[in-house]
Amino acid sequence: MSQTLELFPIGNCAASALIDEGGRFVWACTPRVDGDPFFSGLLCGRDPASEAAQGVWAVEAEDAVSIRQSYLRNTPILSTEVVDAHGGAFEIIDFCPRYRQFGRVYRPLAFIRLVKPLSGAPRIRIRMRPMFNYGERSCATTAGSNHIRYVGGEVTMRLTTDASVSHILEERVFRLEEPIAMFLGPDEGFDSDIAIVTERMLRETTFYWRSWVRTLSVPLEWQEEVIRAAITLKLCAYEETGAIVAALTTSVPEHPVEPGEPGRNWDYRYCWLRDAYYVVQALNRLGAADLLENYLGYLRNLVDQARHGEMEPVYGPAGAASAKGLGSAMIVDASKAGHVQPVYGVGLEPVLTEWIAPHLSGYRGMGPVRIGNQAHEHHQHDVYGQIVLSTVQAFFDERLFRPATEDDFRALEPIAERAFAMHDKPDASLWEFRGREAVHTYSSVMCWAACDRLANAGARVGLPDRAHYWADKARLIRQTIETRAWNEELGRYAATFEGDELDASLLQLIDVRFTTPDDPRMRATMVAVEKGLRRGPFMLRYAIPDDFGAPKTAFNFCTFWLIEALHLSGRTQEARGLFEQMLARRTKAGLLSEDITFDGKELWGNYPQTYSLVGLINCATLLSRPWSSVR
16 A cells, blocks of 8 residues: 555644554654654655554554545544455544543543454454654563553653553464553553543543534535534644644655655644634634634734744854755844744744754655754744734634733734834745745735734724724835735736736735725736636646746645635636535545645645645635525
8 A cells, every 4th residue: 555645633632643544653743743753654755554664553454455444423533444355344443532521621642542343353463663763763662461661752652451462562463352442642550441441532532522513603515524624623733832733744745756856845843823823714714712712822922922022033144944955044133022933833932943854764755854944034024914813803702711902902013013114025925935035915915914903903992093003004004015016017916026926825815805806906916816827726826936946736725715716706606616626636534735736636745734724614614505595
């Protein structure tokens, strides 16, 4: 079975893992989503089904003939049913426990596998091969009568089980005659009946997720697709701090990589403020206020520390990433209080030094595997708008436990001041160019949005003078954009000031209410973007070569932007048809990665990609028939 992105995520907003088509754990990091991969088979370069595969946790049948996988309805709990050539069958239930207990949510760093015989007496083998130090070495083991300890990494993990410990250690084939329970977590004793406790955890975790889904305001059409996307977005949250990661993986390349070719392989296990803004925006449309409120806590901490200049590392002319030959970076000016990076660690860490893991050969052998992300060094001025846009709802939303106050408004003002100061300054753009800079229209529009929405918030908290102040700042930025981003000769907006480039992010001028779809300037821009960047049904971010050459795949989020634009311009049937095409490209888990080949046959890029799932939710809510149509 070859490696593909047919992967099923499980998780509980603290732990997460990816399970492949054979029911094998191939990716799970400890102690956090951005930590050392305990299971690294996804990036070891070998087929996880091979005898030599490392970094996997497999429960395999001897002479297997069929494997069927699906999630338990409205949960991230995975069922894998395996049938062998002799009529034997068994089921694996995989999940991370999450439920309310003692007045709080129980969400440990733990993975549970329940193996249950269904028919006959299948012969199975359990392969448990965790690694540490990014694939450098296998974990050492010690064992007791009902547990195995895996030692070497930052966290010593313990597998507690009612199966034969020697069967697991020796990878011995044995008859599955009774159910098996396995609980993998930190090195702590398990002082209860593991079969009874894990079955209770399964029931309570099922109830938690189905109860959460019941709170969602889903569209009439495409409900299952939207629910799966929403659950997975929630799995991308690191609840302890409120951070939301862009994806659960690192270094799945954006396109097939030939030997010697520089790969677009990036680590997405961090919190980009832009990506998180789009996630909370999409889930808000479904009424999921819990993720928004938790993320706002993360943002308030960032804003507070940025206001006091506490999170501004100083980089010399050759930053850590540049020194490793990874391209020049937009260097942070640490003298400016209010500066905010585009990306932080899930624990609010500002420094995410990028390096290459030498012991992991990469997805399908297509390295390098990068850890960290140079983008933490960049200027990306759109982040100021995304901070305010994410926060401003809290000034108006009466559902929240902690509505925003005047103090919150005052805390945001330095962010908006920075937005105003930077709105006409060059940056690396939302696409994070490493080798060039310009004044990007999208970044400037987001700076406008920061001032515009803060004016609304000022009026809401009873500060009319401040509301007027920020409305005036927004007006000045608008004048600059209308003058400098408009290309008179081409008759459309350009991606950069005084430029002529096309960029799919120009379609977002409608979403942030900078303009309307019927504005003549915007209509002309939409026509140009579609003509210049559309490849069949799919959209590019941009068509010009960048630091790594010309784009070789389409960007799924941008295709969803195109679908929105088609609908808003009156081409709704075409938009619905294109949306259905995108749904057909999802994995068996119902999910999407970042990129897709121009022929639509294969997904590439980190997975599951929050951007892409956001686009799915937004388009479904926009295109669906209303609930009133079924009355």
